[in-house]
Amino acid sequence: MQTHFQSSSTSSIFYSPSESPCDGRMVPLNIFPCQVCGQPAHGNHFRAISCRACAAFFRRASTGAKTIYKCKKENACEIWENGRFKCKKCRLDKCNEVGMDPGRFQFDRDPISATEQFTNTKQASRMTFIPETVEHFLGRPHFIIFVEPPTYQDKNFIDCQYLIEKASHLLELGAEKPLFAKNNLQRLALGLNLVRVQPASTHELQVLTKLGKDEALTYWETDFLAVARWLTYFDDFQLLPHAQQVLLLKSVWHVWSRLDKLSLTATFRRQNFCEKRQMMLGWNSVCDPRTVELDISWFTKYPREQLAFFGFPDEVEDWMVGDALEPLMELQPSDIELTYMLCQLCFHYAGKKYQGEILEVTEKFQEILANELHNYYTNELHMPRYCGRLNQMLKINNIIQQDIWEKRAKAEFAKIFDVYCIEFSHPEMFEDAS
Numbered sequence: 001m002q003t004h005f006q007s008s009s010t011s012s013i014f015y016s017p018s019e020s021p022c023d024g025r026m027v028p029l030n031i032f033p034c035q036v037c038g039q040p041a042h043g044n045h046f047r048a049i050s051c052r053a054c055a056a057f058f059r060r061a062s063t064g065a066k067t068i069y070k071c072k073k074e075n076a077c078e079i080w081e082n083g084r085f086k087c088k089k090c091r092l093d094k095c096n097e098v099g100m101d102p103g104r105f106q107f108d109r110d111p112i113s114a115t116e117q118f119t120n121t122k123q124a125s126r127m128t129f130i131p132e133t134v135e136h137f138l139g140r141p142h143f144i145i146f147v148e149p150p151t152y153q154d155k156n157f158i159d160c161q162y163l164i165e166k167a168s169h170l171l172e173l174g175a176e177k178p179l180f181a182k183n184n185l186q187r188l189a190l191g192l193n194l195v196r197v198q199p200a201s202t203h204e205l206q207v208l209t210k211l212g213k214d215e216a217l218t219y220w221e222t223d224f225l226a227v228a229r230w231l232t233y234f235d236d237f238q239l240l241p242h243a244q245q246v247l248l249l250k251s252v253w254h255v256w257s258r259l260d261k262l263s264l265t266a267t268f269r270r271q272n273f274c275e276k277r278q279m280m281l282g283w284n285s286v287c288d289p290r291t292v293e294l295d296i297s298w299f300t301k302y303p304r305e306q307l308a309f310f311g312f313p314d315e316v317e318d319w320m321v322g323d324a325l326e327p328l329m330e331l332q333p334s335d336i337e338l339t340y341m342l343c344q345l346c347f348h349y350a351g352k353k354y355q356g357e358i359l360e361v362t363e364k365f366q367e368i369l370a371n372e373l374h375n376y377y378t379n380e381l382h383m384p385r386y387c388g389r390l391n392q393m394l395k396i397n398n399i400i401q402q403d404i405w406e407k408r409a410k411a412e413f414a415k416i417f418d419v420y421c422i423e424f425s426h427p428e429m430f431e432d433a434s
Helices: 052-063 088-097 134-138 142-147 161-173 184-196 213-231 242-270 304-310 322-331 335-354 356-380 387-416
Strands: 043-045 048-050 156-158 206-208 279-282 285-287 422-424
Touching: 043 052, 048 052, 052 088, 052 161, 161 213, 161 242, 184 213, 184 335, 184 356, 213 242, 213 279, 242 279, 242 322, 242 335, 242 356, 242 387, 322 387, 335 356, 335 387
Parallel strands: 156 422, 206 285
Antiparallel strands: 043 048, 279 285
């Protein structure tokens, strides 16, 4: 599957003393607005202070096929409105107006699906210890760590704008197929089977022997669009303003993916379609954490053993939250129960993350779905005493949430010390994503 992400170089997020408007002091650029759209800036791109999204847009518009953009409002649009870029014509005009220069392009940057930006290094021999201090880990004294600029001057930049636009279009179109069900929970359960199943030319599972950049981008795109399609089967979600729909999608897709892959693994292991140690990465793909080759050179220069210091999982099974797998296999949830678990996990996470209006929305969703789950147990299964199964379901979700909270602090620590040589045009999509 061809990925639609793009890569480019990023510039420093600081003014040099000679360029700074504050008497020679180093000033973070991200406190200034993008000169094009007004959102927080991330750097000096092509001779203009801009966000990464606008920089990527200008590069595409100036180097790709010459498309003639048209404005529906006589070149008087609000470029950024309700969480979306509204008019490409006005956006490109603004890029030119603020002085963006195509002559500043670096044409040795390829799409990330094509070439590696960083030279692969030989895998370091496995270490038997974890660094005791950050100074030891980075190989530099504490004072040098404190005063020196970030290690990576050129980061692998991943542009997610196209993917978000594609998912946004799916949300606007609504459900792909009409599904007749009694309530939201049943519709979502039917929709889950639709977005999960992929046309397969073979009945055999594809056993992956390598996981690297191409594979990661492919699974990110597949999962993100699958969640977008799945949410279209939730009637109450479809009533939200479009900006809120996109916000929720960007925050929950990777949480949904964790539980979805765990449930697939539990199901396939019970049915003996995959071996005991294998983990499902999709409906038709599987890997063995003991033997799979993990290529991490595209997002860090450190070996896996040292990354464990910052919470990076040593095995794929750890990344998949293996502690939740055995309880999930014992529970053997029905489609309705699994759908409720996915909803509860995602909406609880989003509500805790954003609070305020989003919290009110997600709590309302959880209440609606909990009532529909109650009706499922009492009216269809004739099981009024379902507290035990519900507790098991929530326990599994709590294991996944606890894993997220524990890794969050170490991930922030890794950002401070610039451990990863990768940046995203929409970093909010990958917060807490392992």
